[in-house]
Amino acid sequence: MFRNQYDTDVTTWSPAGRLFQVEYAMEAVKQGSAAIGLRSKTHVVLACVNKANSELSSHQKKIFKVDDHIGVAIAGLTADGRVLSRYMRSECINYNYTYESPLPVGRLVVQLADKAQVCTQRSWKRPYGVGLLVAGLDESGAHLYYNCPSGNYFEYQAFAIGSRSQAAKTYLERKFNNFTASSREDLIKDALIAARESLQGEKLTSSVCTIAVVGVGEPFHILDQETVQQLIDTFEIVREEETAPAEPEAAAEQDAATEQASGADQGGAGNQGGADQGGSPMDI
Amino acid sequence: MTKQHANWSPYDNNGGSCVAIAGSDYCVIAADTRMSTGYNILTRDYSKISHLAEKCVMASSGFQADVKALQKVLSARHLTYQHQHNKQMSCPAMAQLLSNTLYYKRFFPYYSFNVLGGLDSEGKGCVFTYDAVGSYERVGYSSQGSGSTLIMPFLDNQLKSPSPLLLPAQDAVTPLSETEAVDLVKTVFASATERDIYTGDKVEIVILNASGIHRDFMDLRKD
Numbered sequence: 001m002f003r004n005q006y007d008t009d010v011t012t013w014s015p016a017g018r019l020f021q022v023e024y025a026m027e028a029v030k031q032g033s034a035a036i037g038l039r040s041k042t043h044v045v046l047a048c049v050n051k052a053n054s055e056l057s058s059h060q061k062k063i064f065k066v067d068d069h070i071g072v073a074i075a076g077l078t079a080d081g082r083v084l085s086r087y088m089r090s091e092c093i094n095y096n097y098t099y100e101s102p103l104p105v106g107r108l109v110v111q112l113a114d115k116a117q118v119c120t121q122r123s124w125k126r127p128y129g130v131g132l133l134v135a136g137l138d139e140s141g142a143h144l145y146y147n148c149p150s151g152n153y154f155e156y157q158a159f160a161i162g163s164r165s166q167a168a169k170t171y172l173e174r175k176f177n178n179f180t181a182s183s184r185e186d187l188i189k190d191a192l193i194a195a196r197e198s199l200q201g202e203k204l205t206s207s208v209c210t211i212a213v214v215g216v217g218e219p220f221h222i223l224d225q226e227t228v229q230q231l232i233d234t235f236e237i238v239r240e241e242e243t244a245p246a247e248p249e250a251a252a253e254q255d256a257a258t259e260q261a262s263g264a265d266q267g268g269a270g271n272q273g274g275a276d277q278g279g280s281p282m283d284i
Numbered sequence: 285m286t287k288q289h290a291n292w293s294p295y296d297n298n299g300g301s302c303v304a305i306a307g308s309d310y311c312v313i314a315a316d317t318r319m320s321t322g323y324n325i326l327t328r329d330y331s332k333i334s335h336l337a338e339k340c341v342m343a344s345s346g347f348q349a350d351v352k353a354l355q356k357v358l359s360a361r362h363l364t365y366q367h368q369h370n371k372q373m374s375c376p377a378m379a380q381l382l383s384n385t386l387y388y389k390r391f392f393p394y395y396s397f398n399v400l401g402g403l404d405s406e407g408k409g410c411v412f413t414y415d416a417v418g419s420y421e422r423v424g425y426s427s428q429g430s431g432s433t434l435i436m437p438f439l440d441n442q443l444k445s446p447s448p449l450l451l452p453a454q455d456a457v458t459p460l461s462e463t464e465a466v467d468l469v470k471t472v473f474a475s476a477t478e479r480d481i482y483t484g485d486k487v488e489i490v491i492l493n494a495s496g497i498h499r500d501f502m503d504l505r506k507d
Contacts, residue, residue: 065367086367089363089364089367090364093360093363093364094360096360097356097357097360
């Protein structure tokens with residue numbers, strides 16, 4: 001995408017029928033750190049890669065609880081994300097006040113999308129520079145939606161947004177057929193593995209990754225650091241054990257990560273090992 | 285020509301009594317479960333008590349439609365508070381919010397007579413008593429509603445609260461134990477039921493202490 005004479009205003013069409021400002025807003029999403037979502041029949045898991053500006057600063061908050069049954073993970077301009085989360089929370093509270101029942105997720109994402117669309121059709125506004133992965137449960141089941149700055153929204157079985165999300169998406173594409181029947185633990189495991197994919201070599205620890213879960217009988221909540229680290233240790237260690245006989249290398253976490261990145265076969269063997277340990281119906 | 289008056293009123297009084305007593309590490313909040321209109325009983329099983337926050341319970345008598353609306357507004361505001369502050373509202377904070385909410389409708393008031401009970405940030409029991417437009421005060425005990433004229437003098441006799449104007453400032457907390465306080469509440473409701481026609485059926489007693497919240501019911505005369 002290069003600078004051109006049709007990209008100054010959001011209200012200017014290009015001759016090819018494109019709104020460049022909206023597309024630039026979608027670029028902002030790609031620059032943010034990765035956010036991943038996956039769902040089964042009864043649970044939805046959100047995972048985020050938290051990048052701090054420096055060692056001295058705290059991590060950006062990228063996952064927000066919207067209501068007991070809805071949560072959102074963002075990628076892009078986190079300030080825009082914060083503002084939209086506040087809007088979503090307010091909508092849920094108002095709906096509950098009027099109807100004494102939880103706001104259906106599908107309704108919320110439409111309202112969010114309409115709000116985003118307004119910003120693509122006013123000369124004095126700019127599009128929101130944030131992509132939202134909305135995870136929620138309602139009467140019709142578990143849902144995962146992706147809301148774009150363009151005002152579009154899609155429902156997904158699993159999705160990843162932000163920088164290096166393609167690696168996570170590739171992993172999810174391989175596994176998504178099994179997600180519907182997945183247990184809560186396996187879903188979280190898959191989320192962590194997908195997060196590790198987008199870290200591409202960097203060590204996966206609970207200080208870099210945040211996990212949130214919502215499910216039937218389980219209100220939306222962010223898992224605390226200890227729990228996440230325990231989960232990471234559980235499946236990372238397993239991978240080391242399984243790949244040790246297959247590949248006679250030092251079973252360090254870094255190596256396990258690079259093995260995954262380097263070869264599909266090795267990655268497959270590792271996942272198979274994870275399946276045996278967890279007793280889960282994960283196929284290669 | 286005399287001023288024309290309305291031939292209907294937006295308000296109704298559904299009767300009932302509420303009581304709250306604060307202890308050193310607990311708070312007892314109670315209300316009867318009778319809902320009436322005029323000389324008729326609408327139901328014998330209606331809760332006037334609302335659990336607003338983890339350590340904050342409100343009992344309200346008066347016009348129950350307004351009470352319900354008030355409870356919903358406070359509940360929604362509490363949710364917003366939790367999103368913004370990442371914690372529950374303390375009882376004194378909720379007390380101020382209730383006062384502001386009531387005064388907000390100063391010129392079309394909530395016909396709701398409230399007592400707020402809970403634990404403050406030190407874990408001590410606290411009771412706040414209100415009028416319909418939000419004037420409030422922290423006290424050691426209070427009652428509101430149709431039976432309050434019968435209940436309050438008896439509580440004064442048993443628990444006289446130190447005046448907030450006294451110097452040096454004295455604690456607005458009663459020296460009773462939790463069981464004694466609950467017994468006092470039961471006695472007080474049984475007595476009020478005898479002479480107040482709007483009070484009776486059952487009393488719902490809620491006890492808030494360090495171990496959480498506990499709910500109890502006691503039968504009252506049904507006439």
